[in-house]
Amino acid sequence: MFNFRDISLFAVSAALSVCVSTSAQAGEVNLYTSNSEDAVALVLDALAEQAPDIKVNVIGGGSGSLLRRIDAEKSAPAADLFWSSGFSTLAGFSQLFDQYESPEVDNLLPALQAREEAWTGTNTHVMVLMVNADVLDSDTPSSWEDLMDPAWKGKVTIADPANSSSAYAQLYGIYKLYGEDGVRALADVVEVQGSTSGVYKAVAQGEYPVGMTMEYAAQRYVAGGQDEVSLIYPSDGTFLSPEGMALIKDGRNPEDAKRVYDLLLSKDLQQQLFALTFRRPSRGDLDEAIAASGLPLMKDLKIIDVDQAVAGDERERLLELWSEARG
Structure with missing residues (x-):
C-alpha cells in the first residue's frame, strides 16, 4: 500500500x-x-x-x-x-x-x-471527493450539494480553511455555488482536520467515508493500489486551486x-x-x-470559474462566516 x-x-x-x-x-x-x-x-x-x-x-x-x-x-x-x-x-x-x-x-x-x-x-489542484468504499454505508455522493444533507453529519471531513489554501478553495467554491446558506449547511455537516494531509490520511485509513480534498492526494492512494479508494468529480462542478x-x-x-x-x-x-x-x-x-x-x-471536467483575486479579497469575511457557522 x-x-x-x-x-x-x-x-x-x-x-x-x-x-x-x-x-x-x-x-x-x-x-x-x-x-x-x-x-x-x-x-x-x-x-x-x-x-x-x-x-x-x-x-x-x-x-x-x-x-x-x-x-x-x-x-x-x-x-x-x-x-x-x-x-x-x-x-x-x-x-x-x-x-x-x-x-x-x-x-x-x-x-x-x-x-x-x-x-x-x-x-x-482539482478539488474532488475522496471516497473509501470500505466504510461507506450509504450511496456514494455525486455532488457537493449531496454533502449538505444532514444525513452526512460526521461522515465528511475537510481541512481547516484558515490554514489550508486548498480547503479555502473548496469553501469559496461552495460559497460561489450555494451562497452563505451553502456554507452554513456544510459547516453543520463536516468535521475539520488541522491540516490538509489529515483529510486524505483519515479517509485512506477508514476514519471517514468521504473527504473534501485534492485530486492528486486521492490519486496517489489509487495508484498505490488502495482499491477501496476512489475519486468523485462532483456533478455540480469542481473548483481549481492554482x-x-x-x-x-x-x-x-x-x-x-x-x-x-x-x-x-x-x-x-x-x-x-x-x-x-x-x-x-x-x-x-x-x-x-x-x-x-x-x-x-x-x-473534460466541469469547472466552476473562480476569480482568484476576488477569492483572495473575500477570504477574511468568508473565514469569519465559516467560524461563526461552526460555532
Whole structure:
C-alpha cells in the first residue's frame, strides 16, 4: 500500500542543509515549502545535477504557517523563495514578494502565468471527493450539494480553511455555488482536520467515508493500489486551486533563487513532479503525460470559474462566516 509521507519540519537529503541561516552566502538559497518530502527530494536531486553550485536550505510546513512566518521575518528575511500556496492565499501576502517573470512563463497555461502578480503558477489542484468504499454505508455522493444533507453529519471531513489554501478553495467554491446558506449547511455537516494531509490520511485509513480534498492526494492512494479508494468529480462542478511560488522581498540571494525558480518551471522537472505526485503541472505542453496517468484532461471536467483575486479579497469575511457557522 502506498505510504503518503508528509514533509517533516526539516526535509533531509544529501543536498540539503537543515539549519537556515539569516546570513546566507552566495550560492545558497533558503527555500520555504509546503510541498511533500518526496517532491522536495526530487527537486533537490535535480538541482544537484543541474545547478551543483547552489546549496538549498529547506524549511517545510503548512502554507499558511510558513507565510505567517515570512511575514514575521519581513524586517530581516530568512527565506529567499516560497514554494507554494494557492493564488487566493498568496494574494493576502503579496506585499512580502518581489515580482519576477521567468523565461519559462510563456510555456505555462495562460491562467497560471499570473503576469500581473508577484508570483508564478507551479501547478493547479482539482478539488474532488475522496471516497473509501470500505466504510461507506450509504450511496456514494455525486455532488457537493449531496454533502449538505444532514444525513452526512460526521461522515465528511475537510481541512481547516484558515490554514489550508486548498480547503479555502473548496469553501469559496461552495460559497460561489450555494451562497452563505451553502456554507452554513456544510459547516453543520463536516468535521475539520488541522491540516490538509489529515483529510486524505483519515479517509485512506477508514476514519471517514468521504473527504473534501485534492485530486492528486486521492490519486496517489489509487495508484498505490488502495482499491477501496476512489475519486468523485462532483456533478455540480469542481473548483481549481492554482498554486504559485514567489521570490521573497529583500531576500539575500535573489539571483540564485531565480535559478531555482526557473528550474521549478522547466518542462523536465514539471513532468517528473507530475509523475511522482500527480499534481497537475502549470505548463501547457504536458497533456500527453496527464492522459497517460489515467486522470481526465481538464477540458473534460466541469469547472466552476473562480476569480482568484476576488477569492483572495473575500477570504477574511468568508473565514469569519465559516467560524461563526461552526460555532
